Amino acid sequence: MIRAQVRGVGHYLPDRCVDNEWFTTFLDTSDEWIRSRSGIERRHFAAEGQTTSDLAIRAARAALDDAGLVPDDIDAIVLATSTPDLTFPATATIVQAGLGMTRGFAYDVQAVCAGFVYALSNANALIVSGQVRRVLVIGAETFSRIMNWDDRTTCVLFGDGAGALVLEAAEGDGTVADRGILATDLHSDGRHREILQVSGGVSSSQTTGHLMMAGKEVFRHAVEKLATSTIDVMEKAGVTADDIDRVVPHQANVRIITGTARKLGLPMEKIVVTVQDHGNTSAASIPLAMSVARQTGQLRDGELVVTEAIGGGLAWGAVLLRW
Numbered sequence: 001m002i003r004a005q006v007r008g009v010g011h012y013l014p015d016r017c018v019d020n021e022w023f024t025t026f027l028d029t030s031d032e033w034i035r036s037r038s039g040i041e042r043r044h045f046a047a048e049g050q051t052t053s054d055l056a057i058r059a060a061r062a063a064l065d066d067a068g069l070v071p072d073d074i075d076a077i078v079l080a081t082s083t084p085d086l087t088f089p090a091t092a093t094i095v096q097a098g099l100g101m102t103r104g105f106a107y108d109v110q111a112v113c114a115g116f117v118y119a120l121s122n123a124n125a126l127i128v129s130g131q132v133r134r135v136l137v138i139g140a141e142t143f144s145r146i147m148n149w150d151d152r153t154t155c156v157l158f159g160d161g162a163g164a165l166v167l168e169a170a171e172g173d174g175t176v177a178d179r180g181i182l183a184t185d186l187h188s189d190g191r192h193r194e195i196l197q198v199s200g201g202v203s204s205s206q207t208t209g210h211l212m213m214a215g216k217e218v219f220r221h222a223v224e225k226l227a228t229s230t231i232d233v234m235e236k237a238g239v240t241a242d243d244i245d246r247v248v249p250h251q252a253n254v255r256i257i258t259g260t261a262r263k264l265g266l267p268m269e270k271i272v273v274t275v276q277d278h279g280n281t282s283a284a285s286i287p288l289a290m291s292v293a294r295q296t297g298q299l300r301d302g303e304l305v306v307t308e309a310i311g312g313g314l315a316w317g318a319v320l321l322r323w
């Protein structure tokens with residue numbers, strides 16, 4: 001059977017890195033509060049004029065280099081973002097042109113912080129259905145553009161960045177020993193949309209709006225739903241927590257990451273944690289964490305990896321793959 005295998009990974013972070021102390025210059029907050037409640041120590045912010053597509057192009061080039069491929073080797077770009085350059089066209093098409101890719105097709109997926117697991121699942125479907133051979137799957141965000149800088153409960157938590165994977169079709173035996181995506185699990189429940197949303201948009205207010213979050217409520221949903229989705233994706237593939245070599249969770253809050261790991265009975269040595277360095281980069285957080293983990297030797301060929309995320313919608317899900 002056809003499997004969608006990872007052939008390359010890369011990331012890009014904007015140059016400007018801001019520590020927690022910076023926020024104390026204009027907000028009633030502290031490094032101690034931000035660290036202890038979220039695990040975040042620093043985050044990167046895009047420069048003035050630097051757009052989501054700029055970050056995405058840099059991450060995509062790094063992933064293509066890692067794969068030893070050029071843009072025209074790619075059949076499709078699936079880009080997860082909630083902070084597009086423009087209302088339309090899709091940021092993915094801006095990335096396509098920026099890479100100099102003259103063939104194939106490109107589109108965006110919008111599932112906020114769950115965007116990358118949605119995009120991975122979508123790209124997997126394109127590949128296993130035989131529609132395309134190679135997909136560039138990108139998560140890229142400039143959440144600094146939708147922050148309310150007077151709201152200490154949200155603006156200290158988010159950062160900008162991008163990460164990308166190259167997925168490629170390859171023959172597998174149809175067993176969990178295969179490399180590539182082995183199972184996916186997606187959910188959303190729009191009844192909870194108001195606990196994490198942006199206060200404007202094209203059709204409602206004709207403004208961009210600012211991010212608003214009922215943090216405690218999102219937190220409660222997160223641990224429970226991430227654990228359930230991770231169990232479900234493992235069950236679909238016929239594996240258990242003991243078989244998992246590495247977890248690459250969405251990086252929103254270290255307490256969500258540890259709480260979910262505890263619920264799953266997974267030791268922290270198996271969990272990739274980058275939230276201290278990146279903050280919450282929404283759809284970019286998982287491919288960013290994967291790329292960093294590859295560079296630090298924490299993610300090795302042949303490892304059984306589970307990745308999970310939750311965000312606005314609420315939308316959540318998990319993907320199981322062998323790297």
Ligand code: UT7
Nearest residue numbers: 029030033037038113152153156215216218219252253311
């Ligand atoms: O990626 C998408 C999904 N998003 C998430 O997963 C985020 C989920 N939520 C969270 O990560 C956590 O709920 C937060 C980090 C947002 C907040 O942590 P918490 O432990 O739930 O704190 P809290 O909201 O209950 O706030 C505790 C106190 C409050 O003061 P009172 O009401 O107890 O007097 C807040 O006003 O901390 C106060 N507070 C702050 N204090 C200093 C809130 N933000 C800050 C701040 N600095 N930046």
